[in-house]
Amino acid sequence: MSETLFDDAGAEAAKGQEPLAVRMRPRTLDEVVGQRHLLGGGSPLRRLVEDDAPMSVFLWGPPGTGKTTLATVVSRVTKRRFVELSAVNAGVKDVRAVVDEAKRRMGMHGTRTLLFVDEVHRFNKTQQDALLPAVENRWVSFIGATTENPFFSVVSPLLSRSLLLSLESLDDDDIRALVDRALTDERGLGGRYAMSDEATDHLVRLAGGDGRRSLTYLEAAALVAGPSPSGGPPAGEGAPEDGSEAAGSGAGPVTITAEDVERAVDRHAVRYDRSGDQHYDVISAFIKSMRGSDPDAALHYLARMIEAGEDPRFLARRIVVHASEDVGMADPTALQTAVAAAQAVELIGMPEARINLAQAVIHISLAPKSNAVVSAIDAAMADVRAGRAGPVPPHLRDGHYKGAAELGHGKGYRYAHDFPGGVAPQQHAPEGLTEREYYRPTRHGAERRFSEVLERIRGVLKSGG
Numbered sequence: 367m368s369e370t371l372f373d374d375a376g377a378e379a380a381k382g383q384e385p386l387a388v389r390m391r392p393r394t395l396d397e398v399v400g401q402r403h404l405l406g407g408g409s410p411l412r413r414l415v416e417d418d419a420p421m422s423v424f425l426w427g428p429p430g431t432g433k434t435t436l437a438t439v440v441s442r443v444t445k446r447r448f449v450e451l452s453a454v455n456a457g458v459k460d461v462r463a464v465v466d467e468a469k470r471r472m473g474m475h476g477t478r479t480l481l482f483v484d485e486v487h488r489f490n491k492t493q494q495d496a497l498l499p500a501v502e503n504r505w506v507s508f509i510g511a512t513t514e515n516p517f518f519s520v521v522s523p524l525l526s527r528s529l530l531l532s533l534e535s536l537d538d539d540d541i542r543a544l545v546d547r548a549l550t551d552e553r554g555l556g557g558r559y560a561m562s563d564e565a566t567d568h569l570v571r572l573a574g575g576d577g578r579r580s581l582t583y584l585e586a587a588a589l590v591a592g593p594s595p596s597g598g599p600p601a602g603e604g605a606p607e608d609g610s611e612a613a614g615s616g617a618g619p620v621t622i623t624a625e626d627v628e629r630a631v632d633r634h635a636v637r638y639d640r641s642g643d644q645h646y647d648v649i650s651a652f653i654k655s656m657r658g659s660d661p662d663a664a665l666h667y668l669a670r671m672i673e674a675g676e677d678p679r680f681l682a683r684r685i686v687v688h689a690s691e692d693v694g695m696a697d698p699t700a701l702q703t704a705v706a707a708a709q710a711v712e713l714i715g716m717p718e719a720r721i722n723l724a725q726a727v728i729h730i731s732l733a734p735k736s737n738a739v740v741s742a743i744d745a746a747m748a749d750v751r752a753g754r755a756g757p758v759p760p761h762l763r764d765g766h767y768k769g770a771a772e773l774g775h776g777k778g779y780r781y782a783h784d785f786p787g788g789v790a791p792q793q794h795a796p797e798g799l800t801e802r803e804y805y806r807p808t809r810h811g812a813e814r815r816f817s818e819v820l821e822r823i824r825g826v827l828k829s830g831g
Contacts, residue, residue: 483509514713544577741804
């Protein structure tokens with residue numbers, strides 16, 4: 367358990383001894399990068415802070431999106447005593463001790479406490495239930511951070527008494543803003559280091575939307591780049607407090623290169639421009655490799671895009687599309703696998719979801735191929751766009767409203783379940799389109815069986831149409 371009173375003296379005590387990501391933690395809501403949907407004027411979180419109201423909040427989002435940062439900023443701005451528990455090693459006894467101390471301080475000194483529980487999804491039901499009285503009676507302001515879906519991992523009574531706020535991965539501009547601030551701010555590298563454009567691009571890719579990771583990598587790259595011209599260590603320890611250079615040093619800042627970042631992180635820079643030709647070339651090769659039944663090549667391109675920091679949700683969407691476009695009814699389970707992988711990206715996040723994406727890619731690559739589904743819908747849409755859209759046959763029209771029967775709506779409709787095989791011989795398509803056959807199944811995989819079934823069904827339909 368860690369406890370902090372966010373006064374200026376406490377904030378200065380550990381200056382220069384903490385990791386860069388901790389030193390650069392925002393001090394006000396306006397300094398927080400990203401999460402604009404939570405921090406805009408009139409947003410629930412900002413109103414809670416500005417009105418200094420008691421609160422119970424769950425912050426749900428991927429790692430490095432600012433959950434701990436928001437909790438510490440809220441504590442600082444509202445001048446609440448900040449107590450942090452990690453659900454990894456805290457138990458019911460720890461929770462009750464914090465609550466009892468919070469009640470004592472409130473009663474004796476009027477001091478309010480903000481209890482922050484990191485990885486709250488790791489608390490079992492008994493541990494979560496121990497929080498309920500404190501939340502219900504507002505003995506503490508509670509903020510729980512979780513990377514797991516709270517609807518699955520948090521007990522309903524606690525969730526219903528709390529505000530649920532979803533955090534999003536930081537975008538590239540957010541990461542650049544964090545890096546630029548850390549390079550120039552005296553709490554960070556204080557202008558003693560600069561970065562080449564290529565190094566910044568590579569760092570942004572490696573961060574993958576994780577702000578903490580970007581600053582951790584920056585600090586490591588500064589160490590690799592060598593001593594700053596001021597003579598102080600890269601992380602800022604022992605550097606002059608006013609940011610001035612050491613006497614006799616007239617050199618400019620040390621430039622961190624892409625090679626420095628590579629050496630620090632031990633990951634080769636992937637030559638991949640997410641907004642340029644490489645983006646389109648690699649995703650094209652990825653799709654065509656799945657279509658060409660080459661799982662090894664498809665996995666290579668998947669790995670290449672993941673390593674380059676491509677949005678995994680984009681990758682999941684492309685996989686879902688091609689489960690129907692290139693496999694379709696030849697293996698209907700391919701779409702199930704693809705959708706499950708897309709859901710895993712949302713529920714689990716990276717890097718673990720790479721496994722789910724890979725499974726879907728392998729499934730689609732090895733599945734029998736058919737483009738009959740996409741060909742069918744495209745052909746149907748082409749007819750509609752060409753004006754081939756006659757009136758709905760009278761026997762299929764809605765006959766439930768008053769006067770419909772007098773118009774002949776529904777008259778002569780044959781209820782499919784009254785006929786052998788559940789297929790009634792009757793016309794469904796508008797006049798002029800009765801001979802159109804959009805879906806033309808192949809003889810590949812499961813579609814061979816569907817082809818035989820469809821042939822029989824079409825025969826029955828046309829026998830009484």
